[in-house]
Amino acid sequence: MTVATNAWFTKYFTDYTYDEMFTPDLSVKEDWQELLENFKRIGIDGLTQRQNDINWLLEENGVTYNVYNDPNGLNRPWNLNVVPLILQAKEWQKIEKGLKQRAHLLDLVLKDVYGERKLIKEGIVPHEVIYGHRGFLRQCDKIQYKIDKHLLLYAADLARGTDGRMWVVNDRSQAPSGMGYALENRSTANRVLSDIFAEMNIKRLSEFFKEFNELLLEASPDKVENPNIVILTPGSHNETYFEHAYLASFLGYPLVQGNDLVVRDGFLFMKSLKGLKKVHVVLRRVDDVFTDPLELREDSHLGVAGLLDVVRRQNVAVVNPIGSGVLENPGLIPFMPAICKYFLKEDLQLPQIASWWCGQEKEKDYVLKNLANLVIKPIDRTNREHIHFGSQMTEEELATLRKEILKKPYHFVAQERISFSTAPNYSKGTFEPRNMVARTFTIAGKNGYNVMPGGLVRVAPERGKLRVSNQRGGTSKDFWIIGDLKSEETANYSWNRKSAVSASGLDDLPSLTAENLYWAGRYVGRTLVNARFLRMVLKQMNTPEISSNQQTCSVKMNILYKAVTQMTGTYPGFMEKNKEGVYAIDNPLKEMMAVVLDRNKIGSLANSMMMFSNSYYSIRNLWSSDMWRVFENIQKLWRNLENEKEITVNKMIKTLNQLITRLIAFMGLIEESIMVEQGLLLYFIGLQLEQSMLTITKCRSLLVIKQSGQTEYEVLESLLSSHESLNIYRYSYRSYIRVEPVISLLLMDLKYPRSLTFQLGRLQKDISRLPHSQKSDALMHYEKYVFEAFSKLRLANSDQLATVKENDGNIRKDLDKLLEELSDLLFSTSQTISNTYFNHTYKQSQLVDQNFPL
């Protein structure tokens, strides 16, 4: 097949520069040819279908990339193009060798700059390139490690340069991202293109991840059987949080935040539900300066105070070591050939992008003369925001930059602006050439370095654009190295796991995870109970009786509206006039809409949903893909309602109906997808506690004040219906609805799962399984509160609770008092559980307040 015969590529060549698919004489490379044959077989419609399948799978699995300050929401879906990038094993072997050499070399540089600094002393590297780089942390000077290699994980961005070879354009060393995305891309591509995978000899990734796991185990300074390994994430707002969670669940190690860890007696510990558990290895995704607020950036809340000293004492290994950010340094590029000669007495194998360091006179002059044609970077800020593209700058901007360079020349590096090769991207039925960059991953192994056979390929968001960055949108590709032989997957990524943290139970649950599960339970409970109640009230607003029987209706509706405010806590709401003197009851629909839809109103349904999403998102490493699907579904449902032009009572009821069913599905999934040892118990405790509290509020709002005949009947009916208990009531009592049996059913029934007694009984059982509960025969304080609440209910009598005493007007005082006491007890329970198990409440502060721009 020649390209000309393939109609798909007719438009492909219009701005052809150098494309991955072709040899220099414009014939299609052999392996690409095979891919195209396969695509031809699949057909254009088939390919579109495959692309849709990929998009669907990624969405299903919740693969996202957070974009800071993105108006379209925090989590942008990850894009993977159906066309992979293909490289022949023969070419790859050379690159692999070059990457190993570079990793080895950078490891030596790292050891030297924090050790003897011979590179500086012997004039191989100018001192400013190291001392003037903010990533050179003097606090890390002379730290000794037990492991042979210091640079354990190294990522290099490669792009094909003008000479047809792959060039190194970026070095990433402190906490490189992308490995998890590469793995996710592979697993998605493997599913959607399984027929092609069966035919082509694509190198597999499983061996690499096995080696990566071994690296983490070997890194432990304590040669224990099962070192404890944790993955430290900055949190769910980080741009690559998906990947942190993905790697945590793939490798089976706890995902923790700085708050989950603490330094005591020179060791690092994880705060778990049971207490402190020693940590041996930290795979961190937090940047160097944020890892220790004691010695590094004081304002960091992402690290652990004292961590660096634990490292110094060789009691924990951090991967990569703190301080390795100094290698993310384009100022080193011009000196790499000399460094290579110096350390290895050989030539640098991989070409690098041409770079001029302005700390040298000749270079500086060249750069200043050619500023408009160069790309200028500070040596220590290599993220996009700090890069200047000379060609896109005005004269004025160039003049400012020139001044900046002259003021601090050593701080700048200029690089050649070249157009890298393109690779075909499938988009809307055609193939387009897009500029691409491949991130490769190299890790330390027992015998030298190992390279991932593949990597993360990113392409520019549009045809003709040079910039390739996830922050700016864009798409990714799976990266195939094609060998001569079939390579077999190691059976299902499974290997002998030596680490114990994953397998152990509830005791070792990180307390932040526990807290998130607890709050997830509380918010899901709140959302469900309130959605049901609001649905009931909205339905009543919509009934025709409202006009026929004005009197009862308005009294009843008044009671229900007030209950809405009390249940949701959206004061003043229907209770009294607001600050502007407006009485919500005069326009109930408006207030009801706000209670349902206003996400800024604390307590509103929309607000609870948001809180519920936040807590779920923070524990996403525990989710199954079904859960993610239902979760997304709920979000969509809600967005649809929000986007309605005109919101009617009927539309809200319809949405609430769907919401309730989906929530129930979701709750069912939680129970079968997460194990009790993983923290499901905490979820249950939160859920039961919330439901109990809301049952109490509801009963207080609707039962305490005795109403006249018909109104009382209707209020009771509403109560039962919002509690989904009308049919049970009719079945159990077969009578006209009266207050005593209602109290009996909703509050005191021992067997009915929706009754308060039942819920408290269950809560009592669940909290007795918490780690501290089992310590002795005596009850823990939180257990005492629940026990007391349970006993109070058991000792009460429904007839007595229903009675209104002579001097009490129309108030059921006994009922009110009991419910108030129960409410206080449950509040105390919640407080003490929080204090005992999730004590992150210690505020971290500095003795001396010093904000500085490190």
Place this chain on the structure above:
Amino acid sequence: MLYSVTHTTKYDYDAPVSYCHNIAVLKPRRSLGQELLEYKMSIAPEADEVSERVDFFGNFITRFSIQKEHKQLKVTTKSKLRREYEQYKTEFRSDRCTKVSLEQAKENLLKTDLEILDAKQFVLDSIFINKTGEAVEKYARESFKPNRSVFEAAEELMQRIYTDFKFVSGFTSVSTPIDVVMQERKGVCQDFAQIAIACIRAIGLPARYISGYIETLPPPGQEKLIGADASHAWFSIFIPGFGWVDFDPTNNQIPGDQHLVVGWGRDYYDVPPLKGVVYGSGKSRLSVEVDIARVV
């Protein structure tokens, strides 16, 4: 001269602190003409663990943590020092030092012997002295001229800071930017030291920050008050071809025996006497007392 120095730092918290990690740069380092004879640090409540190391610049760093709940932290150090520095001061006035012009200094700085290589890092921006504005350079250029002696220029810079800047405590804090101090022309000893350092670096020469103590003498006929002495800071300039020379812009003098060195770095950030991370919900109140006594 033999000195005994007692330095007490006290933090009172209005709510209990559950634990804290701290770093102290309080143990005097070895420096020209100065020797540490005895040293003892006491921490109350007693620290659960204490360790000491020497940092990148050669200072002693003490790290400790307190893991029990406390409402007050008190760190007291007692040092006995021998300071015989006056003898070196005559050297500064020698030709070897005073004859080095700015032009020569800059040329000497291009050499790559170890002393120069080590000093050169003190030309670069540091944590607190960073991206200083043109006002600083302009201020510096008034004293530093290509053909003028660096020593003379530095001495004049010290004098000018002493005259132009007002000593006002409480106006600045640790994190007040240099440019603000430059504009307002007021601050305390550490601001003056950092202004001078910023000026010298703007010229292209190395300068470092020195943290220490100064003995204050009572007016004639009066008795010295306990605790009247203070933590102090000054600067040092590197004159290539000669070496480091100290200046104290707060007192307009070249430090002598009454100046006691604790540590040095690029700026205050490298040698804060005491810093730390505390876990608790309250605010803290700091009080510091320094007492320097001559040992007879």
